[in-house]
Structure formats: C-alpha cells, structure tokens
Amino acid sequence: MFSRAFGSSDFTRFWRHWNPFVGYFLAYFCFAPLRRFASRPLCLIVTFALNGFLHDLVFVWP
Numbered sequence: 001m002f003s004r005a006f007g008s009s010d011f012t013r014f015w016r017h018w019n020p021f022v023g024y025f026l027a028y029f030c031f032a033p034l035r036r037f038a039s040r041p042l043c044l045i046v047t048f049a050l051n052g053f054l055h056d057l058v059f060v061w062p
Contacts, residue, residue: 004017005017005018022051022054026047026050026051030046030047030050031043031044031047034046034047
C-alpha cells in the first residue's frame with residue numbers, strides 16, 4: 001500500500017491507493033448521491049468535511 005501510494009505520479013492516484021476503503025465509501029455513499037442534487041465543487045467540499053468528521057470521530061473522540 002505504501003509503495004503504490006508514495007510512488008504515485010499525482011495526488012489523485014496517491015489518494016486512491018492511500019486508503020481504498022474510505023475512498024470507496026466516500027465516493028459511492030457520499031459524493032455520488034450528493035452529485036445528483038448539487039454542483040461538483042459543493043459535493044467535494046461536503047465529502048471532504050465528512051472525511052474530517054469521520055477522522056475525528058475515530059481518532060480523537062475516544
């Protein structure tokens with residue numbers, strides 16, 4: 001996982017290899033449903049905020 005992530009040629013590929021489970025979850029259960037109702041930049045911001053919330057929930061809250 002680390003060699004593919006850190007050996008990536010751009011940030012998009014890095015993020016895809018860094019944490020595939022979270023990327024899949026956010027892409028299909030957050031970004032895609034929001035995309036039906038909102039613009040792409042707004043969906044990206046909301047997905048990024050949810051990612052931060054999930055991170056804090058798992059690592060900071062306990």
